[in-house]
Amino acid sequence: MxxxxxxxxxxxxxxxxxxxxxxxxxxxxxxxxxxxxxxxxxxxxxxxxxxxxxxxxxxxxxxxxxxxxxxxxxxDPGYQNTAVIQSSITFIDGAKGVLRHRGYPIEQLAEKSTFLETAYLLLYGELPTKAQYTLFSTEVMHHTFVHRDLEDIIGSFRHDAHPMSILTAAFAALGAYSPEGNPSLAGQKIYTMDTEASLQLMDKQIFRLIGKSITLAAMAYRMRQGRQFVAPPANMGFADSFLFMMDHLNETNYRPHPTVAKALDTLFLLHADHEMNASAAAVLQVGSTLVDPYSAVSAGCAALYGPLHGGANEAVIRMLISIGGPENVPAYIERVKRKEVVLSGFGHRIYVSADPRSTIIRKIADDVFALTGKDPLLDTALALRDAALKDEYFISRKLYPNVDFFSGLIYRALGFPTDFFPVLFAVPRVVGWLAHWRQLMLSRNVKIWRPRQVYTGEGERAYIGMKEREEKGTEGTKRGGEPTKVQHPTSTRVFLARESKL
Structure with a gap:
């Protein structure tokens, strides 16, 4: 029937x-x-x-x-349609340009909330009461200090090391100072037991990682500038403390400009989480081994470092500089169509319409430029945006400006070095990574993430001794099928050895 x-x-x-x-x-x-x-x-x-x-x-x-x-x-190459976890944290509707944290639209949070309040929401599921927020923010800001050894570790990097390299290593090193929070030392189930002690231990590591993220990032910045490290200030908010540790030069009663601090706080809020992106997946992949959260966050930093992820806003600025001015935009657009160059800051793996964060960031840019003056690159950026939005090539491919397109211009206007932009992405994203990590640990039944593969290589074959192997030559050899010859600079030692034989 x-x-x-x-x-x-x-x-x-x-x-x-x-x-x-x-x-x-x-x-x-x-x-x-x-x-x-x-x-x-x-x-x-x-x-x-x-x-x-x-x-x-x-x-x-x-x-x-x-x-x-x-x-x-x-x-499913690249996880294009594979769900790896059930989550109640962030929802994205890419077709409609919707982004919600725990049900709250990102537009409402950006207008009415703060970064630390949204961090609480992501981690614990609800907006905090006044008492809950006071406890959370006090704990986070209490844990901004780092062990003095971190000064030596960060100071040992080359002066021109990329800040993301420094931050990635610093997070990994940080775990050495919390042995009680390392399952390899303190016990495999310290985060997966259904006990109050397990929750307290988990939250203590979360407070440490969020609080120390701004300190480590500021230390990476000041090391590059050749400046002494600055201790975290008292009685300042999250973004204000970060700016203080970056910029304080012994001025009396120095405080960051409130417009700058507010803009940075909102930018942090917008970057706090974005569902199961590459870096969040990296954190959970590593975290599924029950490693300590410091190592998992370091893995997230490494994933975020890439130009297809957190390095995209840095790539936008380099692209705008290379274009040279609004008059060169049409020629650059044509080069993009011929696939000679990359159009950075447009399109998104999830959004097929406008990225809702980009609209908010455009408003922040106006506030910042009113204070700092208009960045010369803004005219080029606006000309590029307008040209792309009118061109059928980009319309048909649904390439709209994303969160990275204007964020780099704001960071540049505020005086941040271009290669520091990914760090400004990583600091707030620590919250999202930890929210997903905490959710995984609270499932109490953590299975190690072990993807499958489709093997397309040779079947079983017998070993042949080197003397019996045929010389194949270079013809017919598959590209990448043998080591390439690398050109090495001639050292002084080799040059002198050659001279002595003449």
Whole structure:
């Protein structure tokens, strides 16, 4: 009997394997299906199959350690449509340009909230009461001091080291000063036990990481400037303290400009979390091994460092400088179409309409420029934006300005060095990483993230001794199939050795 209109829809998919005729029913929950269901679609080896394809599944031999073997695998390069976790933190609707934290639209938070209040929301699920906020903000700001050894560690970097290299190493080093927060030292289950002590230990590491993030970032900046490190100030907010540690030069009663502090606080809020992005996934991938949160955050920094992620706002400024002026925008647009150059600051992996954060940032830019004066690059940026939004090439590809397009101009106007921009992304994103890490630990059943692969290499073959191997030469060798010859500069020692033989 068929289903009537009154019957509720059956929340499942029926999938038929046309190779074998086998049909399975897969449950649908929150518009998603479990990838492991496809493991039921196994078959015997047939002509054209390779044993390396693991098509067979001997259910009689299954153990908890072999359950991943056999059956259909879901091939999804770059996780284009793979959900790796259930989360209640951040929601994004890329088609409609929607971004919400715990249900609150980003536009409302940017207008009415602060970075630390939004941090509380991301971590604990609700906006705080006055007492809850006082406790949280006091703990975070109390943990801004770092061990004096960090001065030596950060000071040991080359003067021209990239600040993100310094920050990544500093977070990893920070974990050495919290042995009680390291599962490898204090016990594997210190964060996954359902106890008050476990929650307190987890939150203490969170307070430390958020509070010390601005101190480590400021130290990386001042090391590059050749300045002495500055101790965290008392009775200042998060953004104000950060600016103080970066800029204080022994002035009496120095305080950062309130417009600058407010702009930076809002920028921090906008960058605090963005769902399961590359760096958040890196934190959870590493965190799933039950490593300490300092190492997991360091892994997030390493992922954020890349120009396809946190380095994009730095790339925007370099692009605008290379264009040279508004009059050169049409020629640059044509070069982009010919794929000779990259258009940085446009498009997003998730958003197919406007990035909601970019609209907010444009308003912040006006406030900052009113104080600092208009950046000469702004005219080039606006000309590039207008040209791209009118060009069918970019319209058809849904390439709209993203959060990185104007944020770099603001940072530049405030006097931050270009290569420091990713650090200004990493500092607030520590909160998002920790919110996802905390959620993972509170699941109490942490499974190590171990993706599968589709093996396409050689089948089993016998070892051949070097004397019996044929010389193939360079023709027919697959690109990357052998080491390349690297050009090395001639050292003084080699030059003198050659001279002595003449």
């Amino acid at each position: 068929g289903r009537t209109l009154q019957d509720p829809p059956h929340p499942s998919l029926t999938i038929t394997d046309n190779r074998t005729g086998k049909t399975i029913t897969v449950p649908v929950e929150h518009n998603s299906i479990p990838a492991t269901a496809f493991k039921q679609l196994n078959k015997e080896l047939a002509e054209g199959d390779r044993s390396e394809d693991e098509v067979e599944l001997d259910e009689a031999e299954l153990t908890p350690w072999r359950v991943w073997q056999g059956g259909i695998r879901v091939y």
